[in-house]
Amino acid sequence: MRPYILAENNWKAIKDQEVELAVLPWGATEAHNYHLPYATDIIESEGVAEEAGKRAWEQGAKIMVLPCIPFGVNTGQTDIKLDINMHPSTQAAILNDVIEVLDRQGIKKLLVLNGHGGNNFKPIIRELGVKYPDMFISFCNWFQAVDKSEFFDHPDGDHADEMETSMVMYLRPELVRPLKQAGEGKAKEYRIKALREDWAWAERRWSEVTEDTGVGNPKKATAEKGKAYFEAVVQKVSTLFVEMAEADLNDLYE
Template sequence: MYIADQTWPELGDYVAESSLAVVPLGSTEQHGPHLPLATDHLIAEALAREAADRTGFLCTPTVNVGVSPHHRQFHGTMWVDPPQFRDYVESMTRNLAYHGVDRVVFVNAHGGNVQYLREVGRRLRDDGTMYAIEWMWDESIPDLVTDLFDHPGPHGGPKETSMIMHIARDLVREGELESARDGGVPDLSDDHLREHGARTFYDAVENSGNGVFGDQTDASPEAGEELFEAATDQLVHLLSWLDDQPIDDLLAPAHVDPQPGSRR
């Protein structure tokens, strides 16, 4: 159920019966010469909408711009700074709580958002507002990703390329797959990331001239469909599990000492 397509009485009926919502989030940032800047938010929205359709749970509009300053050297990348992103997502999620939602899954497709979504979830849980957790699609199916691709890459690689081939193939510049591979870093190893144990870079361009990693020529729409179905199944299972949990079991436990700070 997509919230923006409903009327307010219909949504009143929904929260009278259910208290769970999914919130898709991504980014608008470079994904190499072969993929659109929309890659992350297209994936997040497609997965969230499909899981909501299969389960009947509520899905909100997508947060399209995330924490992406590490891609800023590439034309068109948009970003918000972490405090503003965190506060915006928290404020929007509190709207849902006001209307009766007490559990949320952030359906996330951008690694730069993860830390801050976890912080939002902790804030909402610690003050007793609701239980909100972050879910990242590729982390739900790691074995399938490694089975399908020798060099999946953490950004703009064949896993994301395959997903966009399945979701919106017309947006993939398929003639650029070889140049994406050859101008990027097909196999990202620890040698690219650390010097004597220290992480010495801040931005993607410091490791990859065209901003992407992995072997994009391994991508296919068939692999994308397999990834999409497997990730959707995992998300559906997560939503069903979360819906079954008593809210008191999800919120922050009480202090282990019923009288913290007292002297005996």
């Protein structure tokens, strides 16, 4: 029983435990090329949350990792079989309910640990911050914590790519099919220049962009690369956990 993992604990252990920071991992359930499981984003987010939580706890941080939310925004993948979409409005309702509990019980800090690129919590947190002015509500994208180019030969992908494949090879190797069965993750780009340059945005229709559901070449993935990248991410995320847990909400700025 890890004292910083809510799902593993019981009322006897929890009822008197002080919690300064609640961490909510958030993933998605979606196809990841031919070789990775639908739970890839869940596996990664839980893995980062649990290991970073362990290291933060060992440094004295009073944190609690909540169960992972398994569904994310997949509005561009409506025709991909069993990609389970959760609308942003549903995410807002879930976050509201979680924050309502934390606020009522005096746990005033929440960090959403996001592992899915389709999730965008910024506008939701802006709105909920007005509703719960005493709460410190934040999120981070763990997959942006470190520079992928330091670890991978093909760092430009963003879905079932070399990074994600390497991560799952390290965390759950039994769920990864042989790379010879993986698609190459080739993705089409918009013809509209501004959309290619990322200063304008429109949602991609996934099945028109990629044949195998992947975006990024996974062929050079290894468990060793996954371990090195995971360790670097966890180190940064655990530092964030500690800093947030110890932060004085009346003295946040310097």
